[in-house]
Amino acid sequence: MGIDELDGRLLELLAAEPRIGVLEASRRLGVARGTVQARLDRLQGGGVIRGFGPDVDPAAIGYPVTAFATLEIRQGQGRDVRAHLATVPEVLELHTITGRGDMLCRLVARSNADLQRVIDKVVGFEGIVRASTAIVMENPVPLRIVPLVRQAARDAGRPAS
């Protein structure tokens, strides 16, 4: 749907201080409260803002180990595998991908040793031919969106570029 410069600033502000209300945001942005309210409604309605879910740190609830697993699936078993993985709590996300491997999933575990249990749970399923796992050591760039929002907002300035 596209966002303009004000939308960008609003999103940045919300990312930086999520708990501020509409009124405070309007003050910070130097616009009327109604404007912020309208923008927010539009952003949410348009699907730009999916929600404001709490950002929970898996490490803080006992799952400090993160890993990515590339899975190779037996032909035609995709649907079953997806359903299976969806039932595993330690699978935080799952993608089907092109290239080597058919699926990529993000896992968490209580420890490196526990990761073995998780992998067994993931792989112990008809239809998964092979799995290759990479453990995350460091996370230099945590999941972020602000730079992209800034970029998108800038691009809105010159629409036809």
Added chain:
Amino acid sequence: MGIDELDGRLLELLAAEPRIGVLEASRRLGVARGTVQARLDRLQGGGVIRGFGPDVDPAAIGYPVTAFATLEIRQGQGRDVRAHLATVPEVLELHTITGRGDMLCRLVARSNADLQRVIDKVVGFEGIVRASTAIVMENPVPLRIVPLVRQAARDAGRPAS
């Protein structure tokens, strides 16, 4: 820090309806407002809840293509590469990993064609030896945390297991 069953229900509730306030949450959970307030403070103080940042959909702001790139780094160039990737808005997250490849990053782009530009920007840097990219086709399990929270809350019941 560990979470108990009430923490779990609170997190679930917040995940399902992020905009509800403390008062409404206390009503839903059947506890006093002060309790919810105290729990929230503890969860945030303990780092379990990192924040309530807006969940922005890259697709909705013009970046519908997601990809994962595995990067191989020249010895000793890690720091520079990290710094470089941090400046690329299309890099949504970056991990250093074990196994084949040294880093894994999540990218977004305006189109498959545009992905080439992004990859060039990512790879066009001294220190990156090789990159292998997998385009995301489907996302059967979007990033989620509720199942894990439920698991963690359950485990709290039998601490020594």
Added chain:
DNA sequence: CGAATACTGAGCAATCTGTACAGTGATTTC
């Protein structure tokens, strides 16, 4: 120029937040 759209500034009733305090039950400590 006229119409449509977006923004401003203001107002109002209802609600919520931050904070405090006393009472109660459960658990821990000595």
Added chain:
DNA sequence: GAAATCACTGTACAGATTGCTCAGTATTCG
């Protein structure tokens, strides 16, 4: 076993915020 500690409840109050509405103004566009 008694005291102390801790978490939760229920209540209270002032101040702030929200949802909503409305009229006026600015800007854009055909």
